[in-house]
Amino acid sequence: MTRYLLAAEELVAKAESYEGMRAGIADLGAVLDAPSYRCQPQGQAAWRDEHSEKSVAWLPKAASLLVLAMHHPRDQPRLDWFDRGNTAGNRRMQEVLESLAAWLLPAHRIHAQPLPYQPARGGIFLKDAAVLAGLGVMGQNNLFLHPQWGPRLRLRALLIQERLPAGERLRDFEPCRSCDQPCLSACSSGALKTGRYRRPPCAQRLERDRAHPIDSGQGGASGDPVLVTDWCRACELACPVGRY
Numbered sequence: 066m067t068r069y070l071l072a073a074e075e076l077v078a079k080a081e082s083y084e085g086m087r088a089g090i091a092d093l094g095a096v097l098d099a100p101s102y103r104c105q106p107q108g109q110a111a112w113r114d115e116h117s118e119k120s121v122a123w124l125p126k127a128a129s130l131l132v133l134a135m136h137h138p139r140d141q142p143r144l145d146w147f148d149r150g151n152t153a154g155n156r157r158m159q160e161v162l163e164s165l166a167a168w169l170l171p172a173h174r175i176h177a178q179p180l181p182y183q184p185a186r187g188g189i190f191l192k193d194a195a196v197l198a199g200l201g202v203m204g205q206n207n208l209f210l211h212p213q214w215g216p217r218l219r220l221r222a223l224l225i226q227e228r229l230p231a232g233e234r235l236r237d238f239e240p241c242r243s244c245d246q247p248c249l250s251a252c253s254s255g256a257l258k259t260g261r262y263r264r265p266p267c268a269q270r271l272e273r274d275r276a277h278p279i280d281s282g283q284g285g286a287s288g289d290p291v292l293v294t295d296w297c298r299a300c301e302l303a304c305p306v307g308r309y
C-alpha cells in the first residue's frame with residue numbers, strides 16, 4: 066500500500082469515528098472544474114451572508130480535499146439555528162476538521178487546513194466536492210443526497226497539501242429517477258416549481274426567516290430570550306431518500 070493510500074484510508078476512518086460523520090476524498094482540481102465553478106449564479110448579490118468565519122489563504126500546492134458530511138436529522142433543528150455568526154452544526158464540523166488536521170501532520174507528515182463555510186472567504190462549493198468524493202449524488206431539489214441520510218446532512222471540507230487517492234463517484238444511485246419528487250411541491254417559495262432550482266425565491270424565503278427569529282428556549286446571561294434564525298428546510302425534509 067502506498068504512503069498516500071494509507072494516509073487517505075486512515076484519515077477517512079478517523080473522520081468517520083466521530084458520531085454522525087461520513088467522509089471522502091476529492092481531487093481539488095476536479096472540484097474547481099465542477100459545475101458550480103463554471104456557472105454564474107442568479108441573484109448572487111441578493112444573498113447577504115452573515116457567517117462570521119475568517120477568510121483564509123489556501124495552503125500552497127494543495128491537491129486534495131477531505132469532505133465531511135454530518136448527519137442533520139429532522140429532530141435536531143438546533144444544529145442549524147444561526148446565532149452569533151454561525152450554527153452549532155458548523156461549529157461542530159469545524160472542531161472535527163481541526164482535530165483531523167492536528168492528527169494528520171504528525172501521523173503522516175501531511176499539512177491540512179480546515180476551510181471556511183463561504184466560498185468567498187476561501188471555502189469551496191461543498192455539494193460538488195461531496196459528489197466528487199463519492200459520498201452521494203445531486204438531487205432534483207438541488208441538494209446533495211447521501212444514500213443513508215438523503216439531503217439531511219451538512220458539509221465542510223479540509224484542504225490537504227498532498228494528492229491523496231480520491232473516492233469513486235457513485236454510479237448506481239439515482240434516487241430521483243423513480244421518485245414522484247415531493248420536494249418540488251414542498252417548496253412554498255416556488256423555487257422548485259419549474260423542476261429546476263431557482264435561487265432568488267429561495268433566498269427571499271430565507272431572508273424572511275432571518276427577519277423573524279425564534280426563541281431558542283435558552284435564556285441568555287441577562288435572562289433575556291436567545292433569538293435564533295431557523296432556516297427553511299422544506300426541500301430537505303420532504304425528500305424520501307434515506308427516510309430519516
Ligand code: B12
Nearest residue numbers: 100101104106190191193203207208209216219220268296
Ligand atoms: C450560498 C448558499 C445558499 C444560498 C444560495 C443557494 C444556491 N444554491 O444558489 C441560499 C441562502 C439561498 C441557500 C439556500 C439553501 N441552502 Co445553502 N449554501 C450556500 C453555500 C454557502 C454556497 C452554495 C452556492 O452558492 N452554490 C453555487 C450555486 C451556483 O450552485 P447551486 O445552485 O448549488 O447549483 C449547482 C449544483 O447544483 C451543481 N450540480 C448540479 N448537478 C451536479 C452534478 C454534479 C456531478 C456536480 C459535481 C455538481 C452538480 O451545479 C450547479 C451549478 O451549475 C453552500 C455551502 C458551500 N460552501 O458550498 C450552502 C449549502 C449548499 N446550503 C445548504 C442548505 C442545507 C441550504 C438550505 C436547505 C437552507 C438551510 N436550511 O440551510 C437551502 C436549500 C436550497 C437548495 N435547494 O438548493 C447545504 C446543502 C446540504 C445538502 N444536503 O446539499 C450547504 C452545502 C451548506 C451546509 N451547511 O452544508 N444556500
